[in-house]
Structure formats: C-alpha cells, structure tokens
Amino acid sequence: MRIIKPCTYTVLSLALPSVTQMTMAQDAHHSMPMSAQHESPSHDSSHQVMQIGIESSQMKHPAEHAEHAEHAEHANASSIASRAASAQHPVDHKREHGGQIYQATEIDSRWLNNADGRGRLKTEIESRIGTDENKLFIKLHADKAESQDADYAAQVMYSRMISDFWDAQIGARYRVDEHQVTDKEQLDAAVGLHGLAPYFFETDAYLYFGTDNQVSFSLETERDLLLTQKLILKPYLNLDVVLSDDSAYAQKTGLSSVWLGLETRYEINKKLMPFIDVAYSYEKGNQHTARQAETGSEKQWWYGVGLRLKF
Template sequence: MRIIKPCIYTVLSLALASVTQMTMAQDAHHSMSMLAQHESHSSHDSSHQVMQTGIKSSQMEHTVEHVEHVEHAEHANASSIASRAASAQHPVDHKREHGGQIYQATEIDSRWLNNADGSGSLKTEIESRIGTDENKLFIKLHADKAESQDADYAAQLMYSRMISDFWDAQIGARYRVDEHQVTDKEQLDAAVGLHGLAPYFFETDAYLYLGADKQVSFSLETERDLLLTQKLILKPYLNLDVVLSDDSAYAQKTGLSSVWLGLETRYEINKKLMPFIDVAYSYEKGNQHTAWQAETGSEKQWWYGAGLRLKF
C-alpha cells in the first residue's frame, strides 16, 4: 500500500501537469487567433478608409475639372462674342483677295507692212489699262502712216465695267486726226461697246461710234491665239468697220467699209518681247462723192510684213 500511494500521486501529478499545459496552449492559440483577426479587421478598415479617401479625391478632382471646363467655355464664349462685336464694328476688307487689287498693263504693237505694189505702211497701236477686275480705264492710241504721206491718229479713252465673267461694258470717247483732209481734220466721237472673250476664246472688242454730221459707225476686232509650242504662236485676226450713216464733208460709203483678215505668227522670246511676221488681206469700199472729195472705188490687196510687240 505504501508503494501504491506514491505511484498514484505521481500519476495524478503528471496528469494534472499535462492538462495544465494543454489549457495554456489552447489559451495561447486562442489569443493568437484573436490577435490575427483583430489585425485583419484593422487592415480591412484601413483599406476601406483608403478606398473611400481615393473615391472622395477622385470626385473632388472631377468637380474641379468640371468647374475649370465651365469657366473655360464661358471664357471662350465671351471671347467669341467680343470678336464678333469687334468684327461688326470693324468689318474685314477682303477685296484684295477677290480681285479688288489695282493692276496696270501696257501693250505696244508696231508693224511694217507692204502691199503687192511695193507701197509700205507703218501701223502702231498702244493699249494701256489700269484698274481692278470690276472697274478699269482703257487708253488706246492708234497711228497709221502710209509711205510718203501724213499720218492719221486716233486716241480712245474708255471706262470699263465688268458685267459678267467674260465681258466688260465700256463707254467713253474717241478723238481722231486726219491730216489728209482740208477741213474737219479733227473729229470727236462718243463710243460705247463691249470688251471680252467670245465663245471659242476669241478676244473681242466691239464699238459703236456716234459723231457729228450723222456719223454712225460700228467696228469689230477679234483674234485668237493658237499655240504650236509654248513660244511659237499663230494668231488669226479679223478687223472690220461698218458705216451706218455719214453726212460729213469726207463721207465714206455706207455698208461694209473696210475689212482686214490676217494671220500673225509670233515667237515669244519672253512675255515682254515678241517679234512676229504678218500676212493679211484687206478690202476698202471707198468714199462717197462730196463737195470736198471725189468718189473712189473699192480696193482689194494683200499685205505682208513684220513687227514687234512689247508688254509691260
């Protein structure tokens, strides 16, 4: 019995110690689990707070951007209104970009022609124009001097107004000097006409002249360039005069008074210097019989020669 009791006490002590250790281990494990859960909850709360803060920051940034966009739109709108008001007070002039600029061009044409009889004639024409596409001033000078005779002169001043894309209406006056006449050497005529581009690119001048002593006449000049090369050009041309009425001292016969039908071949050294040769056929109806002149018949003849054209 003395031996059994100590053994029982020893077993009980060991069992009690084992239970105590198990209890302490369970308490420690429970404490660790609680701590881990607390840390997890704390981390989740922190993440949630961070997300909430980020959302609020994004909302604030979006609000600021919206406000800035509204302010920018209001500023742009105000600037547009101010610009329109300034344009209304000071309208922009675009005339220079749409044909409103003033330009000037002058052409000098001088040719020496001979007929079949060997008689020569020097013909010189000068045309200068200045103005815009819509309004121009034309100055035309003409001199015709037959060999061993006095020269005839004519000067024409015309105001030109564009009436369509290809035509200008013109009005002005013509001054003539004829040294062959004993009386009425100087004549002044009113002139109206058209200047422009006829179908098939014929450059055309058509004028009606009204003068003293019931002098009414019509003239037509038309021509077209035909390019053989960029520098070698053929130009057929037609000049005609029609007398509608004439009671002057040196009256011409009524009807088709004169015709010049020719072909010019020119070589353009450049756009300012252009020599050419010319072949033409002419018809002159003649003059009426008056107290100052005898009646003359019609004449038909060929002319040939050369000339020089200048442009600047």
C-alpha cells in the same frame, strides 16, 4: 471546460448582431421590385466610382487642373473679344475677291509692205487700269503709209463688267485725219462691248456717233492658237462698217474696210514678243462730194514683221 464556455459565449454574442443585420438586409432586398434590384446598385456604384476618380485625380494633380481652367478662361475671353472686334470693324474681303486695282499696257507696232513695195507703219497702244468690275481703257492708234501723213486716233472708255466674259463700255474717240483740208479733227461718242466671244475669240465691238450724221461700226476679234508654249498663231479680223455719213469727206456706206490676217509670234517672255504678219485688206473708198472725188475699192496683200511689248 470552464475556459471554453466563456469563449464560446463571447463569440456567439459578437456574431449574433451581424447575422441579424444580414437577415434584415436580405428580407428588404427580396421585398424590393425587380427593376430597383437591378438598377439602383449599378447606378449608385458607377456614380460613386466616377466621383471618387474625379476627386482622386484633382487631389493628385491640382496644378494641372488649375492650368486647364486658366487656359479655358483665356480662350473664352479671346473668343468674346474677337467677336466684339468683328462686329465693330467688319473685315473687307474685296481685295481677295477681285477688288484689287491692276494695270496693264500693251504696245503693238508692225511694219507692212504690199505687192507694189509700198510700206505702212501701224502702231496700237492699249492701257487699262481698274478692278475686275470697273476699268478705264485708253487706246491710241497711229497709221502712216509711206510718203504720206499719219492718221491718229485716241479713245478713252469706261468699262463695266456685265457678265463673266463681257464688259459694257462707253466713252469718246478723238481722231485726226491729215488727208482732209478742213475738219481734220473729229470727236465721236462711242459705246460698245469688250470680252470673250464663244470659242475664245477676244472681241471689241463699237458704235461711233459723230457730227454730220456720221455713224459707224467697228469690230476687232482675234484668237490665240498654241503650237508650243512659246510659238503661237493668231488669226485676226478687223472691219469697219459705215452706216451713214453726210460729211464733206464722206466714205461710202456699207462695208468700208476689212483686214484679215494671220500673225505668228514667238514669246521670248511675257513682255517681249516679236512676230511676222500676213494679211489681206479691202477698202471700199470715198464718196463723191464737193471736197473730194470718188475713189474706187482696193484689194491687196500685206506682209511684214512686228514687235509686241507688255508691261
């Protein structure tokens, strides 16, 4: 009994402060508002857990955190440097959006015969160079009837895009007519349109203004109809209208000439294309002047073969 009593006294003396502290904590808890009782413990505990997790992660992997920090600093520095370089040297995207310069040349040569067996060689060369918005067109034309001298024409046009499918053109045409005794060489101003008419008809329309009140209009239009990927039909129409002409070798006013044809070509590749051609022509003739006698109109069929080159 003497041994038990001191032990009991010791245990009670140690437990009494703990019980007192627990009682005080419970009283304080009951005196707090309900919102504080529910919010504060969870907030403090979650914050402590997060802080402990971050500190433990940093203590476990210090090298990885240093590497990530270095990488972030390097990325930020690169981004700032690229923005500064873009501000000082803005990138020009014209080459990626139609600003590049391109060149294309087409040579079209055909030999035609009429019902009387008379032959005619017609050659057209067209070259263009420039961008989608601004181009230079160079056109050469030669027309030689059998046993006669050839007629030549060269045309240089500046072309400016005015819509998605049309270019406005202005330039000059130089022509040589060996049938005339005088004034064989003529120089005309030219304005016109080049583009794609409705239903995909590629069209060239020009007005020409020359000396001696020579004003004329020409229209060339054509359309490709694919039978296969290589066999293609192309109906075409070429016409000339004389609006006025007071020259010594004047043509009759009105519809002066018409060529209406159908070309059937086979594209061996995009550079070499042989074809056959069937066409109907109408020519009104010339007026009576001091230099020439009046001539009547001519209507005839033409047929033949040709070769087109592109490069």
